[in-house]
Amino acid sequence: MVHDHDQAGPDTGKTSRLDEATGTHTVGHEWDGIEELDTPLPRWWLILFYLCIVFAIVYVILYPALPGLRGATPGVLGWTSRGALAADIKTADAGHAAVRAAIAAMPVEDLVKNPVLQRAAIEGGRAAFKQNCVQCHGAGAAGSKGYPNLNDDDWLWGGDIGAIAQTLQHGIRYPGDDATRISQMPAFGHDGILTPAQVQDVVSHVRVISHQEAVSAASQRGAAIFAQNCAVCHGANGEGGRQVGAPRLNDAIWLYGGDRAALTETVTNARAGVMPAWQQRLDPVTIKMLAAYVHSLGGGETSPAAR
Amino acid sequence: MIATDPRLAEPTHGDTPQLYAKRVPVFPRKIDGPFRRFKWAVMVACLAVYWVTPWLRWNRGAFAPDQAVLVDLAHRRFYMFAIEIWPHEFYFVAGLLIMAGIGLFLVTSVVGRAWCGYACPQTVWTDLYQHIDRLIDGDRNAQLRLHNAPWTGSKLARRLLKWSVWLVVAFMTGGAWIFYFADAPTLQRQFWTGVADPVAYITVGLLTLTTFVLGGFMREQVCIYMCPWPRIQSAMLDEKSLLVTYKHWRGEPRGSLKTAHRHLETGLAAVGDCIDCHQCQAVCPTGIDIRDGAQIGCITCGLCIDACDKAMAQIGRPRGLIDYCTLEDSAREARGQADTPVLKTILRPRTLIYFGVWAAIGMGLLFMLGTRTRLTLSVAKDRNPDYVQLSGGAVRDGFTVKLRNMEDRPRRVTVATAGISGARIFTDDMDDHAARGALAMVVPADTTLRLRLYLLGPKGAKPGAVLFQLKATDREGGQDQVRSTFSTPEGNGQ
Numbered sequence: 001m002v003h004d005h006d007q008a009g010p011d012t013g014k015t016s017r018l019d020e021a022t023g024t025h026t027v028g029h030e031w032d033g034i035e036e037l038d039t040p041l042p043r044w045w046l047i048l049f050y051l052c053i054v055f056a057i058v059y060v061i062l063y064p065a066l067p068g069l070r071g072a073t074p075g076v077l078g079w080t081s082r083g084a085l086a087a088d089i090k091t092a093d094a095g096h097a098a099v100r101a102a103i104a105a106m107p108v109e110d111l112v113k114n115p116v117l118q119r120a121a122i123e124g125g126r127a128a129f130k131q132n133c134v135q136c137h138g139a140g141a142a143g144s145k146g147y148p149n150l151n152d153d154d155w156l157w158g159g160d161i162g163a164i165a166q167t168l169q170h171g172i173r174y175p176g177d178d179a180t181r182i183s184q185m186p187a188f189g190h191d192g193i194l195t196p197a198q199v200q201d202v203v204s205h206v207r208v209i210s211h212q213e214a215v216s217a218a219s220q221r222g223a224a225i226f227a228q229n230c231a232v233c234h235g236a237n238g239e240g241g242r243q244v245g246a247p248r249l250n251d252a253i254w255l256y257g258g259d260r261a262a263l264t265e266t267v268t269n270a271r272a273g274v275m276p277a278w279q280q281r282l283d284p285v286t287i288k289m290l291a292a293y294v295h296s297l298g299g300g301e302t303s304p305a306a307r
Numbered sequence: 308m309i310a311t312d313p314r315l316a317e318p319t320h321g322d323t324p325q326l327y328a329k330r331v332p333v334f335p336r337k338i339d340g341p342f343r344r345f346k347w348a349v350m351v352a353c354l355a356v357y358w359v360t361p362w363l364r365w366n367r368g369a370f371a372p373d374q375a376v377l378v379d380l381a382h383r384r385f386y387m388f389a390i391e392i393w394p395h396e397f398y399f400v401a402g403l404l405i406m407a408g409i410g411l412f413l414v415t416s417v418v419g420r421a422w423c424g425y426a427c428p429q430t431v432w433t434d435l436y437q438h439i440d441r442l443i444d445g446d447r448n449a450q451l452r453l454h455n456a457p458w459t460g461s462k463l464a465r466r467l468l469k470w471s472v473w474l475v476v477a478f479m480t481g482g483a484w485i486f487y488f489a490d491a492p493t494l495q496r497q498f499w500t501g502v503a504d505p506v507a508y509i510t511v512g513l514l515t516l517t518t519f520v521l522g523g524f525m526r527e528q529v530c531i532y533m534c535p536w537p538r539i540q541s542a543m544l545d546e547k548s549l550l551v552t553y554k555h556w557r558g559e560p561r562g563s564l565k566t567a568h569r570h571l572e573t574g575l576a577a578v579g580d581c582i583d584c585h586q587c588q589a590v591c592p593t594g595i596d597i598r599d600g601a602q603i604g605c606i607t608c609g610l611c612i613d614a615c616d617k618a619m620a621q622i623g624r625p626r627g628l629i630d631y632c633t634l635e636d637s638a639r640e641a642r643g644q645a646d647t648p649v650l651k652t653i654l655r656p657r658t659l660i661y662f663g664v665w666a667a668i669g670m671g672l673l674f675m676l677g678t679r680t681r682l683t684l685s686v687a688k689d690r691n692p693d694y695v696q697l698s699g700g701a702v703r704d705g706f707t708v709k710l711r712n713m714e715d716r717p718r719r720v721t722v723a724t725a726g727i728s729g730a731r732i733f734t735d736d737m738d739d740h741a742a743r744g745a746l747a748m749v750v751p752a753d754t755t756l757r758l759r760l761y762l763l764g765p766k767g768a769k770p771g772a773v774l775f776q777l778k779a780t781d782r783e784g785g786q787d788q789v790r791s792t793f794s795t796p797e798g799n800g801q
Contacts, residue, residue, distance in 0.1 A: 022326075118736055140691030151695040151703070153739065251698040296735035298695060298703055298761045 125293025153299040165291035171277035189268030333594035336447040340613025361486035370752035419549035424608035432522040481514030527593035552632035587611035700766035712750040735759035770800035
């Protein structure tokens with residue numbers, strides 16, 4: 001590659017010459033006697049470079065490439081990453097189809113009789129839980145204030161797999177679902193059913209039956225109030241009532257806290273947590289899988305049918 | 308490359324040397340002799356091992372493949388006859404590779420570049436391809452003539468024939484490789500019926516191409532320009548390393564038989580034994596002149612020794628003008644002294660240290676192989692939640708437990724815990740009222756069984772260390788145990 005050289009270069013004033021040692025021309029620049037060789041690009045490099053240009057042109061024609069205001073040029077193949085993902089999901093779904101059909105066909109209580117399907121359901125539920133449930137119940141399903149811990153054996157509405165599935169399907173106090181689990185604790189203090197002093201007495205009694213306080217005059221007064229106002233739902237000894245989702249009070253597990261301030265707030269203004277009816281968003285098989293997963297977290301109870 | 312290569316000194320532009328040395332094609336002449344026959348034997352052995360190994364069977368029962376040597380990447384198992392290696396035992400492979408490396412050092416320090424000369428795949432396949440050349444194009448001179456001939460129809464036909472044979476060998480080479488990674492008979496059926504995995508065809512294609520190019524066209528250039536091993540070996544050779552040596556004190560000055568006669572008759576200084584017949588160059592597979600001394604292009608295959616011995620026999624001079632010889636012995640012979648005894652050359656600190664390290668690693672691997680556990684347990688404690696407070700006052704911790712059965716048959720085992728008195732365990736497909744002190748289960752053959760295990764500590768249980776115990780209850784027995792911790796609202800036992 002012999003170049004006609006620009007002889008009027010401002011920084012040189014020198015001309016290109018043939019370098020004897022290499023057989024290559026110099027570019028004509030010279031700095032303190034150091035010259036630059038005009039070595040041609042290696043041919044393999046040039047060929048690769050041109051191939052890359054050809055590749056780029058072909059790519060721009062075939063695939064989405066040039067960005068615009070409303071999206072990129074579509075490309076003649078019509079390929080999109082979203083479409084590729086949809087196709088992958090479809091393939092994956094097809095792979096699960098047989099298992100999902102089998103789970104769909106069986107009552108959720110019978111899953112335990114089929115270890116293979118039970119395992120598939122638990123693992124499927126594990127995935128669905130991460131997508132739909134962790135926002136409230138936490139990644140480890142340990143819950144937080146107002147959101148029950150699903151690992152323990154303290155169930156508001158029942159802990160056998162059928163009860164869990166029903167809670168998932170219809171939700172709790174969820175407007176728009178006629179079969180939703182519903183109950184309402186009275187706001188004893190707020191609505192004037194109990195005076196603030198009586199509320200404090202009841203709180204003392206609840207703290208006594210949950211072994212947080214010793215029996216006192218206040219708690220004894222509270223016991224009488226409890227028997228009249230609370231026992232109908234929470235049980236005579238505070239053992240809870242699952243028919244109405246009334247929590248057990250004589251244990252160490254508290255949904256909203258067991259200290260005096262939290263209990264005072266609960267008795268005064270009541271609590272009413274809400275859970276969505278997931279049948280409006282999830283298919284029946286996923287709900288069964290979620291039930292199997294939650295049941296597998298360690299606190300799951302045996303179905304009444306199996307007992 | 309080679310400092311004494313005359314090509315480097317060729318002037319092109321005035322007095323400046325040409326920096327690019329064009330390859331001079333090598334057409335080694337056919338030769339017979341002890342080293343050539345040894346090379347044949349090694350070549351046959353190497354190729355046989357390569358082509359036959361995947362087809363050997365080895366009965367491992369119903370739960371494992373019956374291929375003697377199998378690298379089962381899909382299932383992450385490596386089978387070698389009676390040995391089965393799992394990914395977490397990869398240190399066996401690492402150990403073998405280290406042994407191979409040190410073994411090369413050992414071999415180099417004892418017999419020089421024997422690996423390069425006889426066993427290296429590049430050497431073996433280059434040799435094979437050079438035999439094909441001679442079979443189709445004739446010996447050295449015929450090949451040279453054909454090389455210099457213009458491109459006519461018959462030359463093209465010859466070349467196409469030769470390249471086709473090269474391609475067949477290349478295909479057989481590349482094709483055999485994939486059988487190490489899957490059941491050979493099945494894969495072969497799939498391969499020919501077009502239903503094998505694309506990666507099989509791609510692998511065969513690539514290896515066919517590399518064999519075709521490296522064995523057919525690049526040949527000695529791989530050794531001289533591409534391979535790091537000659538350079539490492541050059542650094543490792545010492546005065547007691549075995550080299551192919553031209554005994555210049557005996558050969559120089561070179562001269563034909565006629566010159567020798569004339570010198571004898573005219574009373575000039577006697578010429579050496581080398582008659583400058585260039586046979587050593589003609590047979591060399593890398594095209595070097597060994598009389599220039601030790602050099603990186605010499606793979607020490609010994610073919611020039613065969614050639615020189617043959618020439619010496621024809622003119623009635625003693626053999627061994629070119630011979631395997633250490634630098635030390637060269638100097639001694641030049642001074643007219645006897646060679647160092649072979650044992651003294653071999654048994655020197657360097658070789659003994661290499662051998663010691665090599666053997667120690669080998670013994671260590673054998674010991675580990677003999678004592679490794681085939682039934683193991685691993686336990687990971689849940690951290691979210693760390694513990695679960697239960698209504699009755701009991702506390703439950705969750706664990707992910709892996710039972711690894713590396714045997715080729717199912718194992719009956721029990722899992723139990725120790726350290727928390729009154730503790731009971733159950734899995735995530737059981738209800739807690741079914742919890743008990745120990746769980747019996749079967750770990751399927753060749754499988755890691757993953758369990759979600761719950762440990763129920765009774766009311767009042769203290770946090771602390773807990774020991775998970777795995778015990779095989781079948782005839783063979785075996786056990787493993789792992790420490791973990793039990794957390795309660797009071798703490799995590801640490």
